[in-house]
Amino acid sequence: MTVSGDVPGNAASGAAASTRPSAAAAETAWSAARKAARTDMWRPASTGRSRSRGPLVAATTTSTETAAPTTSPTTSPTTSLTTSPTTSPTTSLTTSLTTSLTTSPTTSPTTSLTTSLTTSPTTSPTAPSTALSYGFELGTDGWRGENSTTSHSTLAAAVGTGSLRVTRTFPGGWGALRAGDGRSALRDIRNQGTRLEARVLVPAGTSGSWRARLEAQDSGWSYVAGPTSTLVPGTWTTVSFTVPDVVAGGMRAVGVQVESDQASGTVHVHVDDVRLSTAAADPAPTGRPAAPRGLRASGNTIVDESGRTVRLLGVNQSGTEYACAQGWGFFDGPDAERASSVPLMGARSWGATAVRVPLNEHCWLDVDSGIPAHRRGSEYREAITRQVAAINALGMVAVLDLHWHAPGTRRTDNNPMTNREHSPRFWASVAAHFRDNPSVVFELVNEPHPDGGSTSAEAWRCWRDGGWCPRTVDHATGAPYEVAGVQELLDAVRSTGARQLVLVGGVQWSNRLDGWLAHRPHDPIGNLGVAWHAYDFNACRTAECFLAEVAPVAAQHPLVATEIGPDQLCVGCAPSSTGFSERLLDLLDGEGAGYTAWTWNLWPGDAHVLVQDWAGTRPTPWGDQVRARLQTAATAGGAGPRAHVSPSGV
DSSP states (O other), X not given: OOOOTTSOOBOOSTTOOBOOOOTTTTSOHHHHHHHHHOOSOOOOTTOOOOOTTOSOOOOBOOXXXXXXXXXXXXXXXXXXXXXXXTSOGGGOOEEEOSSXXXXXXXXXXXXXXXXXXXXXTTSOXXXXXXXXXXXXXXXXXXXXXXXSEEEEESSOOSSTTOEEEEEEEEOSXXXXXXXXXXXXXXXXXXXXXXXXXXXXXXXTTOOSOEEEEEEEEETTSOEEEOOOEEXXXXXXXXXXXXOOSOSSSBEEEEEEEXXXXXXXXXXXXXXXXXXXXXXXXXXXXXXXXXXXXXXXXXXXXXXXXXXOEEOXXXXXXXXXXXXXXXXXXXXXXXXXXXXXXXXXXXXXXXXOOXXXXXXXXXXXXXXXXXXXXXXXXXXXXXXXXXXXXXXXXXXXXXXXXXXXXXXXXXXXXXXXXXXXXXXXXXXXXXXXXXXXXXXXXXEOOSSOOHHHHOOSHHHHHHHHHOEEEEEXXXXXXXXXXXXXXXXXXXXXXXXXXXXXXXXXXXXXXXXXXXXXXXXXXXXXXXXXXXXXXXXXXXXXXXXXXXXXXXXXXXXXXXXXXXXXXXXXXXXXXXXXXXXXXXXXXXXXXXXXXXXXXXXXXXXXXXXXXXXXXXXSSSBOHHHHHHHHHHHHHHHTTSOOOXXXXXXXXX
16 A cells, blocks of 8 residues: 555545554554563573674663572572483573572472473373473572563562562653563473463552563564553462464563553562463474465466465555654564564464565665664564564465665655666565575565556556656655666566566556556566555446456456455445445456455554454454455365456446
8 A cells, every 4th residue: 555754644546645644643552652662572692693782681680679598509590500411402401590490300399490391291181281480589580671670579479489570760651661581491392372371560559550461482583472461559460371373383582561551760560470381292283284385477377386276365464664764663563573473373364375565675775764773774674584484484475565665865655666776676685585485476566656646658658667757756855766667676586586476566556457468577487467456546446447457467467456455445434335345355356366455454543454453353344354255265275266247336
């Protein structure tokens, strides 16, 4: 969808236009607080992976509270511990902890960190087994604060005599604190079905409303969080959740986030009795179909490397085109910093086989156009790489689309066309980066609209050949610029040896295809498809136009409607008054075309969002329509074309 300026929005073709609320305004105050609190996930200081902020360093402090009970020299808080030589290599643990660690059956009940990574043969098949626990009896057990400090406390404890104290000074208003652990022992605990539980205390007399939730990160760096629980100051509250089937097999980190709407001054929160439990007889991971591989155009259909027909059906997840440019993250999702598997799992549960990922040209290429340094270049590319890996791991294809672009160091936007200064280099870089990924599709440019958004011969010429084009100016400055046409972009992709399917949308915001066949770019390997966008405000929005303009192109090349929307653009309207979206879906299903619906985001009041929660358990009216179609297609195994639907107007 066309996004203008610094806010997610929509610029319709012609004079019609509507603007979405900004990304920040689209979230509730709680969500904004979470976004502000998220930086890097907890990880051990020994990790070799670095980001612009650097690996999280320990912020453990010496508590001024009553000293913990004296321990024997063998359990010194500073002892560097290694499992015994008889321990399985997969469960070895070599790290500097704040307490002793042993897996011997004779472990003292006061040992605050217990690992039991193997199951006793006598354990009941359904009995839960504690895989890892933190008691904080002797210290912080390796937990570190991300935006706070951690210390050992003996003034409050839910179990035993000690707890973890997490401290942060709040400036006032909404805020959050986070702390967690990222030790290597977590790698041996499979996420799927693991239950996390902890006790959290906000001291009596603390002002404001408080909530807490547990969080986990898998070995593929994907993030998942549990539901929030309301905290009553002065009362220990149990917070828990069961980790769903996330992307990778082993955990990388666990932690807790505590949020407040009125936090001010220095606040101490206590955490105790953290447990990770799994079933004793843990079943093998549920089989999941692999993502389609080696997609190519075969006539007007898409087939995989085995020659099976594939329909790309799914959703868009907006955010990766604007979050980096606005400086507050990489994603507009449950976590602004990391690729969360929660929305992706939700889309997969609906039957999606594809997720469209909008990209920002300057963020990818490290162009300094006012974008913070830690939001562009290698940091951004790494975030997108993990997002693609997460999509593929769930059995879906990633459709990478150049959404925001601009010449020079001007502010990125959905400009009328790509630019010769950066865009060919962008596609050469992206194509080379993902050249060996067989489950990626490229969409060269989001919603081209040269020559003032017309369908003139000049618009189609500029679309294909580029150059200096009339009525084609940079949105930020109003200045003309040298355009890179789609042929030049396609050549950049193929110059890297990348053979992935490439989708190319037409003019007038990818809605008009009347000149597509006459001006189609030449692909030396013939792996070319058509992208089409359809909303109820577009010029080509009727069944008659579809059959006159779209169907002839779809008869020769695979068609994927990479953006589609519901009946009305008006805020709060249910997509039911005109029947536009139902007829649109009928037409696309009738052609056996693919489509990715706009959009899996939480933007309150926007009729185009599909969901009201990231997991997709509460669809919007538009989401209900899309989910029903995806589930039907999944049940039918991705059914092919049906008979054409008769024209019926708007």
